[in-house]
Amino acid sequence: MLQAGKPHLGPHPTPESWSLNVIALSELGIGKHGIVEGLDLPEEVQHHLMHMGFVPDARVLALRRAPAGDPTVYAIDGMEIALRQETARSIHVWIIPGDDEQEGS
Amino acid sequence: MSSCCETPTLDLPIEPRIPGAIRTVALVGPPNSGKSTLFNRLTGLRQKVANYPGVTVEQRIGRLSGIDRSDLTVIDLPGIYSLSSYSEDTRVALDVLHGEMPGTPAPDAVLLVLDSLHLSRQLMLAAPVLALGLPTLILLNMSDLMEARGGEVDSLALAGELGAPVAKISATRGTGLDAIRHFLGQKSELQPPLQLPVMGNAASYRQWASGVSTRTNYRAPLSSAVSRNLDNILLHRVWGPLLFLVVVITVFQVVFSIGQPLSDGFQTLLDAMGAHASAWLPAGWIQSLLIEGVWKGVSSVLVFLPQILLLFLFIGVLEDSGYLARAALIADRVMRTIGLNGKAFIPLLSAYACAVPAIMATRTIENKRDRLATILVTPFMTCSARLPIYILIIAAFVPNRPVLGDIFGLRACVMLGLYVLGFVAALVTARLLKSTLLRASPTPFILELPQYRLPTLRSLLLRLVDRARVFLHQAGTVILAVTLVLWLLSHVPFHDGAFPALAQSFIGRVGLLIEPVIRPLGFNWKIGIGLLTSVLAREVIVGTLGTLYGSDPATQHLTLQTALRHDMHIGGAIALVVYFALAMQCTSTLAVVRRETNSWKWPAIQFIYMTVLAYLAALATNQGLSRLFG
Known part of the structure; x- marks a missing residue:
């Protein structure tokens, strides 16, 4: 399990409220943003995903679901990457409240 | 350009070595950075594609063209995100960069290709590459697009940060290549490895890359609204x-x-050419060897070309435009239920026409295990070469009785059943493979959706030439050899100084010899010979049966259908098409599987598995139907 230090968000929420707001990436609603907290996957997969941009502190946006409902397309680091639910379940994100419908960078 | 039609060998080194000059340069970059476009741009058709020894990773080596130095070797390494993961691609890239790959010259310089649309992420690869200590030129590809979309970067500041020259280029348009020319003209001096303040893990690389992009005023371009809008539809x-x-x-x-x-038209043309040539040759064994052995073998390979080129034209358009990734996304849910991923859909579908181009099309599947599983199940799909024997047997043995109204008769029903049988066999095999030989696939389905782009004619044409060349060169040699062996086996031993009748030839004797083995399937020795000759290609069995029944005085006057009806029971007949639905009767496919998996192990496993499965299914069919029809 890889943990980030403190995420550097604009208006700082308190550390207590972060832990309450950590969810699996697969739970992130469409159009919602999150901040990657950590990945809990086999080392090789984790490595691959991190090089594709899924590193702690990175901002991720759930962009759309495939027509069949799965996989889901995420915008991260200027790229669009589709992950199956089984993979997204092992990526943990902080949800950013009240920050919808804007592109992650 | 004349080199394109010869066997593309590269004898290295050919030029006398200029001391200190760069002779071999490696292209390094992440997937989708435009590395291969640049490689094509730099080498044109002066390239060869092979496999690295022992792995399925493709080795692309070329000679520089269009730039003053034509003695330079360019190596296009597989797309990689880092130098520290354990994937096959990364291992190959590392071995080549360290000069430890047998048969590949050690590079003395690196061209690092980065996609400037996503520079802050792509820079993660720069740290480990620069740490190799080779002279490196950093190429910010697609910089024209980046600037057009409002992005910017201070390339001078970036060069200062990285301690290496940086150039903005566009591989698609061919701009900025002067910098490469200049870089490659210089003396190669081993650089002191760059001391970058980076620890070797993804998080710290990432942090470093973000820092560098901030300090060099990198502003990422707006993502294309066109792509998002297109995806909405x-x-x-x-x-x-x-x-x-x-x-x-x-x-x-x-x-x-x-x-x-x-x-078919191409086949007719090739046959006509063969017939024309045979008129010029004196009758006898030389004519037979050249026409029925060599030419038949060559044309049995050539005949696949139109379908291969058509399929690859389509795949090229789909892949270059960015739609293929979307197709994989849509198909993934369905393909997952049979243990494969969405990218396997297009290859499996095209296998209904022919397994050969379909297996070549599995290259779009990056996950090695999924690709292998797809290759192994592809020949079960009902290809067009199975149709002649299906049509012959169904017309001869299945009464044309309506099943569902007048449109859907019993014959169509049997035909559909054979298609379903092949599909079910593929499905079961895929599941079986995923739970045994190819279990524990560590790489999940991770799909990058590139932005939509208009495919360029140049890249499509290069792709077609590339595939045609690979197919003809690799599959051609194997198929030619097998054809010659089969020709020889069916033309020896001589009988009174002349060729023997097929039944007396070596292959005919083997056919007779295996009759006890195939009798439980309801097959006689003539079918046995047909099974043997059609290992070359499935449709060959119809010709073989025609020859055998045509040369038998008892059946000479009958049509092949009638002759078969006299000679076979319904159980054996249906068992025969079931056998053909499941058996691997195709040398071209085996040759292509060998080439794509780079070993004889997988085609051997595939051949044995499919033959055993076909035998058992045919046995069950014959026994069941014989009991049913008494």
Whole structure:
């Protein structure tokens, strides 16, 4: 399990409220943003995903679901990457409240 | 350009070595950075494609063209995200960069290709590459697009940060290549390895890369609104799958209904050429060897070309435009239920026309295990070469009785059943493979959706030439050898100084010899010979049976259908088509599987598995039907 230090968000929420707001990436609603907290996957997969941009502190946006409902397309680091639910379940994100419908960078 | 038609060998080194000059340069970059476009741009057709020894990773080596130095070797390494993961691609890249790959010259310089649309992420690869200590030129590819979309970067500051020259280029348009020319003209001096303040893990690389992009005033371009808007339609809940079906049906329809007549026409042309040539040759064994052995072997390979080129034209357009990734996304849910991923859909579908181009099309599947599983199940799909024997047997043995009204008769029902049988066998095999030989696939389905782009004619044409060359060179040699062996086996031993009748030839004797083995399937020795000769290609059995029944005085005057009806029971007849639905009767496919998996192990496993499965299924069919019809 890889943990980030403190995420550097604009208006700082308190550390207590972060832990309450950590969810699996697969739970992130469409159009919602999150901040990657950590990945809990086999080392090789984790490595691959991190090089594709899924590193702690990175901002991720759930962009759309495939027509069949799965996989889901995420915008991260200027790229669009589709992950199956089984993979997204092992990526943990902080949800950013009240920050919808804007592109992650 | 003359080199394109010869066997593309590269004898290295050919030029006398200029001391200190760069002779070999490696292209390094992440997937989708435009590395291969640049490689094509730099080498044109002066390239060769092979496999690195022992792995399925493709080795692309070329000679520099269009730039003053034509003695330079360019190596296009597989796309990689880092130098520290354990994937096959990364291992190959590392071995080549360290000069430890047998048969590949050690590079003395590196061209690092980065996609400037996503520079802050792509820079993660710069740290480990620069740490190698080779002279490196950093190429910010697609910089024209980046600037057009409002992005910017201070390339001088970046060069200062990285301690290496930086150039903005566009591989697609061919701009900025002067910098490469200049860089390659210089003396190669081993650089002191760059001391970058980076620890070797992804998080710290990432942090470093973000820092560098901030200090060099990198501003990422706005992502293209066109792509998002297109995806709103192409990935729409309703329109997405519908348009997907339209695309898929079009590909299938074209490869099957235009490719097939093209192939048939090509075959007729090649046969006519053979007939023409045989008129010039004195009758006898030389004529037979050249025409029925060599020419037949060569044309049995050539005949696949129209379908291969058509399919690859389509795949090229789909892949270069960015739609293929969307298609994989849509198909993934369905393909997952059979243990494969969405990218396997297009190859499996095209296998209904022919397994050979389909297996070559599995290259779009990056996950090695999924690719292998797809390759192994592809020959179960009902290809067009099975149709002649299906049509012959069904017409001879199945009464034309209506099943569902007048349209859907018993014959169509049996035909459909054979298609379903092949599909079910593929499905079961895929599941079996995923739970045994190819279990524990560590790489999940991770799909990058590139932005939509207009495919360029140049890249499509290069792709077609590339595939045609690979197919003819690799598959051609194996198929030619097998054809010659089969020709020889069916023409020896001589009988009174002349060729023996097929039944007396070596292959005929083997056919007789195996009769006890195939009798439980309801097959006689003539069918046995047909099974042996059709190992070359499935449709060959019809010709063989024609020859055998045609030369037998008892059946000479009958049509092949009638002769078969006199000679076989319904159980054996249906068992025969079941056998053909499941057996690996195709040398071209075996040759292509060997080439794509880079070993004889997988085609051997595939051949044995499919033959055993076919035998058992045919046995069950014959026993069951014999009991049913008494």
